[in-house]
Amino acid sequence: MKNKVSIYALTTDQLSEQLVSFGLKKHNAIQIYQWIYQKQLMSFDQMSNIAKASYAILNQHYCFNNLTIIKKESDTTEATIKFLFQLHDGQYIETVLMQFDYGYSVCISSQVGCNMGCKFCASGLLKKQRDLTVDELVLQVVQVQQYLWAKQHSHISNIVVMGIGEPFDNYVNLKNALNIFNHPHGLAIGNRHITISTCGLIPRILQMARDFPQVNLAISLHAPTNELRNQLMPINQKYNLENLLITIKKYLAITNRRISFEYILLHGINDSDMHAEQLGKLLKGVLCYVNIIVYNKINEQQFIPSKRYLPFMQILKKYGIITTKRLERGIKINAACGQLRAQQIK
Numbered sequence: 001m002k003n004k005v006s007i008y009a010l011t012t013d014q015l016s017e018q019l020v021s022f023g024l025k026k027h028n029a030i031q032i033y034q035w036i037y038q039k040q041l042m043s044f045d046q047m048s049n050i051a052k053a054s055y056a057i058l059n060q061h062y063c064f065n066n067l068t069i070i071k072k073e074s075d076t077t078e079a080t081i082k083f084l085f086q087l088h089d090g091q092y093i094e095t096v097l098m099q100f101d102y103g104y105s106v107c108i109s110s111q112v113g114c115n116m117g118c119k120f121c122a123s124g125l126l127k128k129q130r131d132l133t134v135d136e137l138v139l140q141v142v143q144v145q146q147y148l149w150a151k152q153h154s155h156i157s158n159i160v161v162m163g164i165g166e167p168f169d170n171y172v173n174l175k176n177a178l179n180i181f182n183h184p185h186g187l188a189i190g191n192r193h194i195t196i197s198t199c200g201l202i203p204r205i206l207q208m209a210r211d212f213p214q215v216n217l218a219i220s221l222h223a224p225t226n227e228l229r230n231q232l233m234p235i236n237q238k239y240n241l242e243n244l245l246i247t248i249k250k251y252l253a254i255t256n257r258r259i260s261f262e263y264i265l266l267h268g269i270n271d272s273d274m275h276a277e278q279l280g281k282l283l284k285g286v287l288c289y290v291n292i293i294v295y296n297k298i299n300e301q302q303f304i305p306s307k308r309y310l311p312f313m314q315i316l317k318k319y320g321i322i323t324t325k326r327l328e329r330g331i332k333i334n335a336a337c338g339q340l341r342a343q344q345i346k
Contacts, residue, residue, distance in 0.1 A: 009135035103157030111165025137177035168204035224278035265306035280319030289322035
């Protein structure tokens, strides 16, 4: 595969431009997309509607690479499967498949490690080693889809980019991957079935609004004041709550799409009635809902899950804020929110 390009790393525009330069037809890009994403073929030589004379050229320039599945852990009572993938350079990432009433959702990682340093999250215990490439983003979905198809003849209906890493810290590769996810001849997953979670990288929020106004955006908030958020999430020292809220209002003006705020309840830290009142005042009038998340313990931190989610939610509803409690999946296999990490530090 040396000097060959991963076929999974290219958008249709990029692929068609390259194919034309090699003397092939522009429409071959769509044909290849249909074979590899819709029919899950992994050989150019079996693509029957492409001229046989083109096979040698395609094989010369492109390869079908994959991620190595090191381990799968299942929590059958919750219909959750966690995949430990090894990358080409020996690094590791985790990806989670979850079954819901509406279908199957896959949670993918965007980086090896994470530099955001959120105190309650296992992913940041390993500092960022590198960004995932476009094909590494795409192959998480492709290979989980292959597994799902072989086992149950079912399809992934939703993608959430909430695994290891900060997606907006890898924006260029994320953007190309989203184009592949969404392309009607690619994975054909509609933008409204894709959610990106960010801790609040302000410049990328507005860029996302312009590039993908239909993709769902989730903001990891977790505190109603700068003082508390600075302690829990170091990113707040660069992008504080005031500027974040200004940016979100601009985002809403562009997209008119309800935004989600994620809020992990930590006992004695951010779960009091006072915190709920502060959060209600902060978000009042914003087109949003708050997703309350029960903290999932990790060994390296001493936070305690709060049981005060019902009174907390009632106060937020008083401010007219739609509030939900996240349905947790994969706790028994360390696949729940905040528990994903690189295998090296387990």
